[in-house]
Amino acid sequence: MTTLGLVGNPNCGKSALFNSLTGSNARVGNWPGVTVERKEGIWEKGGFLCVDLPGVYSLSPYTPEEQAAVQFILEEKPDLLLQVIDSTVLERSLFLTTQLLELDIPLVVALNMVDIAETQGVFIEVARLSELLEVPVAEISAITGGGQMELAKCLHTALEKGRKGKTVLHKDKLWRRIQPLVQPNLSQTQGLFRAMRWMERQERVDWEGEIAAARYDFSVSCCHEVITEKLTQNTPTQKLDKVFLHPFLGIPIFFSCMALIFYMTFSASFLGTGIPSPGVFLRQGAEYGIELLRDVVIRFFLQMPYWWRAFLSDGIFGGMGKAVSFLPQILCLFFWLTFLEDSGYMARAAFLLDKPMRRLGISGRAFLPLLTGFGCSVPAMMCARTLEWEKSRRITRLIIPFFSCGAKLPLYALLVGLLFPEHGGIIIFCLYGGGILIGVFWAFLLHKRLYHGEEAPFIMEMPPYHLPRLNNLMRTLSVRAGEYLAKAATVILGASIIIWLASHLTLDLHMTKNSSISILAMLGRGMQPVFIPLGFGGGEDGWKASAAILSGFAAKEAVVSALGVLGGEVNLFTPLSGISFMVFHLLSIPCMAAVSAYWFEEKKKRNLFFALCVWLLTAWITSFLVYQIGSLIGFAFFDIL
Amino acid sequence: MQTRLNFLEKGEWGRVIKIACGKEVYRRLLELGVTPNTLLYCIRWAPMHGAVEVKIRGFCLALGYNEAAFIVIEKEGD
Numbered sequence: 014m015t016t017l018g019l020v021g022n023p024n025c026g027k028s029a030l031f032n033s034l035t036g037s038n039a040r041v042g043n044w045p046g047v048t049v050e051r052k053e054g055i056w057e058k059g060g061f062l063c064v065d066l067p068g069v070y071s072l073s074p075y076t077p078e079e080q081a082a083v084q085f086i087l088e089e090k091p092d093l094l095l096q097v098i099d100s101t102v103l104e105r106s107l108f109l110t111t112q113l114l115e116l117d118i119p120l121v122v123a124l125n126m127v128d129i130a131e132t133q134g135v136f137i138e139v140a141r142l143s144e145l146l147e148v149p150v151a152e153i154s155a156i157t158g159g160g161q162m163e164l165a166k167c168l169h170t171a172l173e174k175g176r177k178g179k180t181v182l183h184k185d186k187l188w189r190r191i192q193p194l195v196q197p198n199l200s201q202t203q204g205l206f207r208a209m210r211w212m213e214r215q216e217r218v219d220w221e222g223e224i225a226a227a228r229y230d231f232s233v234s235c236c237h238e239v240i241t242e243k244l245t246q247n248t249p250t251q252k253l254d255k256v257f258l259h260p261f262l263g264i265p266i267f268f269s270c271m272a273l274i275f276y277m278t279f280s281a282s283f284l285g286t287g288i289p290s291p292g293v294f295l296r297q298g299a300e301y302g303i304e305l306l307r308d309v310v311i312r313f314f315l316q317m318p319y320w321w322r323a324f325l326s327d328g329i330f331g332g333m334g335k336a337v338s339f340l341p342q343i344l345c346l347f348f349w350l351t352f353l354e355d356s357g358y359m360a361r362a363a364f365l366l367d368k369p370m371r372r373l374g375i376s377g378r379a380f381l382p383l384l385t386g387f388g389c390s391v392p393a394m395m396c397a398r399t400l401e402w403e404k405s406r407r408i409t410r411l412i413i414p415f416f417s418c419g420a421k422l423p424l425y426a427l428l429v430g431l432l433f434p435e436h437g438g439i440i441i442f443c444l445y446g447g448g449i450l451i452g453v454f455w456a457f458l459l460h461k462r463l464y465h466g467e468e469a470p471f472i473m474e475m476p477p478y479h480l481p482r483l484n485n486l487m488r489t490l491s492v493r494a495g496e497y498l499a500k501a502a503t504v505i506l507g508a509s510i511i512i513w514l515a516s517h518l519t520l521d522l523h524m525t526k527n528s529s530i531s532i533l534a535m536l537g538r539g540m541q542p543v544f545i546p547l548g549f550g551g552g553e554d555g556w557k558a559s560a561a562i563l564s565g566f567a568a569k570e571a572v573v574s575a576l577g578v579l580g581g582e583v584n585l586f587t588p589l590s591g592i593s594f595m596v597f598h599l600l601s602i603p604c605m606a607a608v609s610a611y612w613f614e615e616k617k618k619r620n621l622f623f624a625l626c627v628w629l630l631t632a633w634i635t636s637f638l639v640y641q642i643g644s645l646i647g648f649a650f651f652d653i654l
Numbered sequence: 655m656q657t658r659l660n661f662l663e664k665g666e667w668g669r670v671i672k673i674a675c676g677k678e679v680y681r682r683l684l685e686l687g688v689t690p691n692t693l694l695y696c697i698r699w700a701p702m703h704g705a706v707e708v709k710i711r712g713f714c715l716a717l718g719y720n721e722a723a724f725i726v727i728e729k730e731g732d
Contacts, residue, residue, distance in 0.1 A: 071685035075678050102713045105687050222673075225684035226691075229711075260701050364716045368704025376718060377705060401678070470679050471705055471718030472686065 015172065017061040018091035020082065020113065022106055023068030024476050025099040026125040028052075030155035031065035038492050039065055041485055043357040043476050044381055046399035049078040051085060059165040064091060070105075072112045073213070077398045086116070093172050094120045095164075097155070100130035100137055101477070103240065107232035108225075110146060115178045115205050119171040122150045123164060129477075134243035142239045147179070156482065180205055185227045190220075250357075250477040257358065263365045270358075272442060274349040278342060279426065280438035290438070295341035296426065303334045320524060324513060332509025332574035337501050339423035339573070344490050347388060347419065351489045355481035359384060360473065367471045373453055374460025375405045376471035382409050383452075386416035387445075388493070390607035393418075394614050405469040408459050410611055411624055412452035414603040415631075417445050419497075420569035424598055427573055432591045440592075448599050451631060500568060508564050508571040513578045516560075528579065529553070533560050547597060547633070548590035548640035558585055558594060568604050593640040601632035655729055659706065659722040662696045668727035669693055675724035687711040688725065 019027045023045035032039050035054030040047055045068060052065040066082040074083045086094065096113055098106040103124075113120050124137060143150040149167035153160035182188055194208035212220040257266060278292030289297065307330040314322055353359055359381065367377030378400055386393035390413050397409045417425075425444060429437040515533035519525050528534060537556025540563065544550025549558040561575035576585070586594060602608065602625055612621050662668050670692045673680055687710055688694075694710040706722050708715050717725075 070682075073681055073685070075681065102711070104711045105713060108685060108687065221681065222684060222689065226689040229687055229689050229692075254698070258698055258700070258707070260699070264701055360716075364700050364705050364707065367700060367716075367718055368702055371704075371718060371720075377716070401682070468720060470682070470721050471716065472679070472682050472721055473716045474686070475707060475714040475716050477714075 014055070014062045015060065015093060016064060016091040017056070017059075017093045017095055017168065018064050018066060018086060018118075019095050019097060020066055020086065020109070021068060021097035022070055022099065022102070022109060023047075024474065025068065025097050025102075025106065026155040027068065027097045028065055030097055030123070030125065030153065031063055032488075033155060033158040034059065034161065035063055038488055040489065040492070042351075042354050043479065043481075044354060044360050045474050045476065046078070046378075046381070046396075049395050049398050051081060058161070059168065061093070061168070069109065071109055076401060086113075086118075090118060092118070093168060094118050095123055095168065096120060097123050097125050100124045100127045101133060101135065103130075103135075103137065104229075104232050104236045107235055108228050111181045111228040111231055114146065114148070115180050115209075117176060117178045119174065119176040120148045121164070121167045121171045122146065122148055123153045123160075124150060125153055125155050127152050128154070129479075133248060136241045136243070138239045138241075142235065145235050145238060148176075178205060181231045182224070182227050185230070187220075187223055187227050248477070253478050254361070257361050258364065263361075267362055267365060270353070274346065275442040275445070276438040277349070278346045278438075279429070279441045292342045292345040293430075293437070295345055296339060299338040299341045303330065303338050306330075307334065320517075323517075327578055327580070328509055328513030329506070331577040331580070332513065332571075333501055333506045335427075335577035336423055336505050336570040336574050337498070339426055339570070340494060340497055342426060343419045343422055343497070344494060346422070347493055348486065348490060350384070350387065351486055352481050354381075354384070355479075355485060357476045357478040360475055363471075363473065364475065371468055371471065372460075373456035374408050374469065375400070375456060376469040378469075378471060378473055379405055379409045383413065383416050386413040386418060388419050389496075390414055390416075390418050390603050391610040394607065394610040397614065400469065401472075402469050404460075407615070407620070408456050410614060411459065411627060412455050414607060414628055415448045415452035415455070415600060417448045417599050418569065418603070418607075419493075420500075420604065421599060423570050423573040424576075425595055427576070428586065428591045428595055432586065432588045444595055444599055447596070451600060451635065455627065455631070501570070504568045505571050505574055508567045509574045509578055512560070512564055512571075512575045516579055529556075533579075536560060536563075543633075546640070547636040548593045548644070549586060549597075554585055562594070562597060562601070565598060566602065566605055568606075569598070572598060589640060589643045592643070593636045596639050597632045597636040599632075600628065600635055602628045656726060657729060659694075659708070659717070659725040659727050660719055662706070662708075662722075662727065662729065664696050664698050666696050667693060667730040668696070669730050671726040671728055673725050675721075679721060679724065683721070683725070686715060688715075693730065694727070 019031055021027050028039040028041045028048050031037060031054060034056040037054040039052050048065060048067045054063050056063050066085060067078040069079045069082050072083050074080045094113060096110055110122065124139065139150050139152055149171050151160060151164045151167045153164055182191065191208050191212065194211060195204040209224065213224060257263060277290050280290040307326060311322060311326055314325060363377035363380040366380060370377055370379060382393050382396040385396045393413045394410050397406050400406045400409060425441050429440050433440055512533065516528045516531045517524055518532055519530055520532060520535065525531060534556045537560040540559040541550040541555055544559045557579045561572045564571040564575040611624060615621060656671060659668065670688055670690050672690055673683055673688065692710060694708045697707045697709055697714060699706050703719065705716050705718050
């Protein structure tokens with residue numbers, strides 16, 4: 014099948030087009046650099062194998078995900094290239110076009126977001142643009158899927174005609190310099206390409222700047238010919254930014270937004286009315302549903318032996334079912350976070366927070382990977398590739414687990430619901446905030462003491478705001494729900510079964526109803542000395558807590574499942590030891606999927622070992638301090654709560 | 655009068671003269687269209703003079719304070 018490479022600047026709508034062509038579910042957001050890996054999908058109507066590439070501004074990349082995109086274009090050579098262009102920034106997009114034109118690969122240009130450009134008063138003459146570039150140009154709408162037939166036609170014509178690389182610089186005065194360098198024994202493209210690269214690498218004369226300027230001159234003259242501009246009023250983006258990026262109010266508004274989101278997800282008494290917040294309401298509904306289902310299933314299997322029914326009821330429903338019942342609440346949180354990211358607000362947050370973040374050796378750009386960490390550490394570690402410098406990538410990856418992921422949430426929701434039903438929102442907000450502070454502390458320490466080097470640069474395009482589209486939000490949420498359920502059906506189910514078996518088998522492999530003599534109890538008791546100083550290992554049932562925390566390595570939701578299987582989460586914790594338990598859960602080694610993602614990105618045993626030590630020690634020391642200081646001051650505060 | 659982008663105040667225009675910085679940042683700025691002779695307009699500064707948002711070649715570009723200081727400009731009257 015013919016391969017079609019989708020290239021273009023970051024945030025120009027490549028992934029949206031890819032989704033609408035192939036019916037895939039690639040993640041789309043309003044932030045430059047959402048796609049970090051290439052994705053493949055088949056466009057049946059067009060008859061192409063589409064490859065969605067990370068966005069690039071030019072063919073001389075310097076972050077790993079950009080290198081991957083350029084490597085694909087230059088080395089794997091797709092049969093056809095489609096450059097997606099955001100019509101509102103035609104001038105900048107044509108810079109990449111001038112480089113793509115130099116390749117021997119047939120090229121088609123797709124103008125996306127033409128409607129938005131027109132509301133801004135920018136009208137583009139498509140036919141003239143096609144003449145100037147000497148390649149087919151098609152108008153499309155990546156969101157609605159408009160213009161696809163036209164696009165397919167253009168692609169097929171381009172493919173049949175084939176293409177020889179050609180530079181737009183041959184009219185420029187620089188051409189005198191470049192032409193003699195093109196080696197005659199190489200093909201035109203390779204010769205051109207090498208000559209350009211060679212010139213760009215020269216130290217004495219700044220050819221790189223001159224070539225870039227010449228390319229932009231071409232782009233400007235093109236735009237002059239094809240664009241008719243009409244003056245327009247202030248765009249909505251400018252009006253909104255006056256408020257959201259206000260010199261004094263900007264940062265308070267950001268934190269208020271975040272606090273409100275947590276309040277709406279976790280508060281059992283919404284706005285002091287006694288009515289549960291939407292998130293809590295949804296969770297209660299899910300719990301009720303799963304409880305009903307459990308009763309029905311147990312009644313159905315009434316004839317089965319006792320152990321089977323116990324296994325179904327406590328092992329499956331108590332373990333996996335418990336984890337699943339938190340899904341709606343998690344989705345509620347992600348609905349709002351995705352909403353903000355889709356709208357373009359998160360790029361503003363990066364702009365606002367760049368100065369403080371820079372003090373920590375990471376730039377405002379690290380905001381997105383860290384924010385993704387609230388969802389799941391695995392994509393967050395991958396997303397860290399978009400950062401400019403290795404140093405900021407390493408710091409970011411190390412502190413990502415301190416940004417509490419969605420899988421850690423069920424435990425907070427469970428314990429807070431039991432121990433502090435009235436103040437759920439604020440306590441969880443503090444836990445998230447505390448995790449961020451610990452991450453900040455480590456970033457600062459690493460920046461100052463370990464990794465030397467300059468500060469990370471912050472160079473980022475500010476995307477215009479747009480109203481998030483419901484179907485995009487729903488797609489992101491359904492993908493996340495699907496992942497959660499898939500994990501529940503595999504890792505969490507497995508962990509639940511193992512925990513149930515281990516808590517009902519004695520060392521000589523007999524079933525027992527007294528779980529305190531089970532294998533798991535032995536194991537948990539062995540761990541107790543480590544956790545007693547943290548407040549949750551001691552006592553008759555203390556082994557349950559340590560066994561639960563161990564199962565968190567399989568998946569963080571499994572901690573809740575383990576508590577569900579073992580029962581007795583009601584009496585296991587005092588308010589203080591509950592907090593200490595949550596703190597340990599928040600900061601300790603992430604689940605094995607995240608650890609392997611870290612390993613995959615880092616590829617050095619020493620760094621992995623260092624990271625594991627950092628995570629484990631941070632968790633232990635912080636929980637220790639929380640519990641010990643809490644008991645010293647008598648914890649009168651929490652007794653009042 | 656030659657100055658650097660970090661001295662451009664909100665609402666002022668500037669023309670890029672040259673960029674004085676390391677290879678990697680230089681390349682990034684070039685590909686984003688910050689080339690000599692380009693006009694740019696300072697839209698706003700982040701709180702505490704952190705990052706700056708400029709309008710250049712029809713789009714909004716955010717630059718950190720240090721990156722702004724790399725860019726030598728000439729202030730333009732209106």
